[in-house]
Amino acid sequence: MKRFIDTLKNIFSIEELRTRILNTLLFITIFRLGSFVVLPGIEPDRMNFSAQGLLGLLDTFLGGAFSKASIFALGIMPYISASIAIQLLTMALPYFQKMQKEGESGRKKLNQITRVLTIIVTFAQGITYLKTTVPDEALLVSRSIFTVSSVFILIAGTMFCMWLGERITDKGVGNGISMLIMIGIVSRFPGAIYQEFASRGSSQILIFVLELVALYFVIMGAVMLTQAVRRVPIQYAKQVVGNRAIGGGQRQYLPLKVNAAGVMPIIFAQALMFVPSLVASLFAETSDFASNVATIFATYTTWQYNVLFGVLIIVFTFFYTAISVNPQQIADDMKRGGGFIPGIKPGQQTSDYISTVLDRITFPGAIMLAIVAILPALASLVGMTSSFAQFFGGTSLLIMVGVVLDTLQQIESYLLMRRYEGLMKSGRIKGRTESIAV
Template sequence: MKKFITTIKNIFSIEDLRRRILNTLLFLVIFRLGSFVVLPGVNPNRLPGRSEGVLGILDNLLGGAFSNASIFGLGIMPYISASIVVQLLTVALPAAQKMQKEGESGRKKLNQYTRYLTIVITLAQSVAYLTSTIPNEAITIDRTFFMVSSMIILTAGTIFCMWLGEKITDKGIGNGISMLIMIGIISRFPAAISGEALSRGSNGILFFIMEIIVLFFVVMGVVMITQATRRIPVQYAKQVIGNKVYGGQRQYIPLKLNAAGVMPIIFAQTLMFLPATVASFWADRSELANSTAAVFSDFTSWQYNVLFAVLIILFTFFYTAISVSPKNISDDMKKNGGFIPGVKPGAQTTEYIDQILSKITLPGAIFLAIIAIFPAIASLFGITREFAAFYGGTSLLIMVGVVLDTLQQIESYLLMRHYEGLMKSGRIRGRSENVAVA
């Protein structure tokens, strides 16, 4: 406890770090306040309340702003969708690949295109949001004027959230976009844990304590797997420049066990609503379609979870393949005079890295699948749906990843100022650590 207090004092004794932490807290407070500002012309007392299904997942990520008909009702999600589209285009389009390789100028162009695409996606999603989630009886003004004004307000709200995220990254601590998502998820935790405690009552306090203990070990397991890396040794040749000898040291390429992060779960969750949606069109004509729609609308059914797990495993391999390129790693090593001991540079190095990446991706994919279906397993044990969501899935992975990223940056500030780090041994490795050759 004494070491913890000393570390906190060290953190706030660094002026730049203290200012960044306070800036981050200020931006997050602004974001949360905006989540409670209802769109003009909406009577909040006539709103249907919390959504279910994919809309319920979106509402969890936005901290209730979606169901509140807030000016931040779409939050940062259109920007994330635009970022995913642009990232996929850098794999499919040669022109986008060229921009990505142009360095800082290329990244600025891609970021600008992402912002433009965000506006287009927000306008399209705002129409669907206003027509499907806000009933006519909740609208107190002319509907046409309400639709036009709300589309503009929702688009401006998303752009403002995007600006807040960028300001947190520049002036605060941690990744701004991820921080906005995490604060939305955490905002639901107090209500979820209090609801679970009340549902157990005084007679179920022992079971509630066991739930907290299980949640603790699940979080620790997610942290360990998120931190896990397979290190490939790289030897650099010695170079004599003038009277000095450079190189000759051994370094490592850290390949993460879970290189895809949370993206496979997001992709799989998007597709998991297709079977129930398609089957619902023939539900009145076919008993099979009716039962299929019922099965895939229940996230605790074994059919739903088996298909969900298979999709996550497939998407993990797909996203790892497009985000980590063995050929690029091999080419970078060759340019810098590095080689893997016992492996020839070039094609053999690429094949060697690809084989290792394939071997570690499988256990990482299986882990992601287990984490994704863990909330369904928790629900089968009688845990409330709101509290079960924190046992795994997108929410837990995002929270763990963002916390690790933030702690990594704080530790870097402490070590640069010659203070003791947050850990006695080892280092905190966040998601921001890219696979690269030093």
């Protein structure tokens, strides 16, 4: 306890770090207050929102702003969608690849394109959201006036959330966009614990305590999955500059992450899981089989749903790892820097070796990611409330763990720069954004 108090004193004794933490808390407070401001022209008590499937996941990310018809109802999600689209285009189209290699000017152009695409995505999602989520009985004005005004308000709200995220990144602690998503998720955690405690009652207090212990071990498992790496040794040859030999015999490591895809496979798989139920419901009136399929895949606790969900996660893990980690580029960078893997020739053989290692570690990583994704369904089956079960795995847990690790890593860097002790005795904290040492 004394070490913890001393660490807090060291953190707030650094003026820059103290200012950044206070700025982060201020921006987060503004974001949370905005999520309670309802769109004008609507009666929120008449909303009949059903938090199921992908819509329920969005409501979790946005801290309930989606179901409240808030001015931040879409939050930062359109920006996330636009960023993913630009990232995929960067990997597929030479025009975007060239722009990415132009340095700071290219990065500014990509950011500008992402912002414009964010407005377009918000416009499309806003119209769909208002049409499908807000019923006529909840409106205080005509539908046309409400739609036109609310679309502009939703676009402004999304751009303001994006601005808050950028300000947190520049003047706060951690990655601002990820921080806003995490805050939305964490904001529902106290209520979920209370609901679970109330459902168990005083007669089942021991079961409630065991559930909290199980949650602790699940979080530790998610931390292990997030930080697990396969370290490939790299040897650097001697370089002669003038009459001096420099860099001789240096050995570093290439950290290949077991879960290089992060939470993206779960998000992609979750987005597709409504398709079987949607397609089957079209033929439900004429086919008993289609009716059964629609019923099975409309519930996330059925074994058929979770088997398909797990398979999709495994497939998307390999797909996203393949497009996000380029063994050929890593091998070329190592060759230009005078580095090589002991026993492996530089160039194509190094690329093939890295690809083989990636395939071997991605499969167990994909299996573990699939298990984490279906844990909420298992928790619901054993009697937990759905709100509390969502914190036992899935996207919510991985996002929270990743953001907390990134933030703690940045705080620890400030402490070590000022010659203070780090946050951990056993070693430095590793976040998701750790660069590859080549």
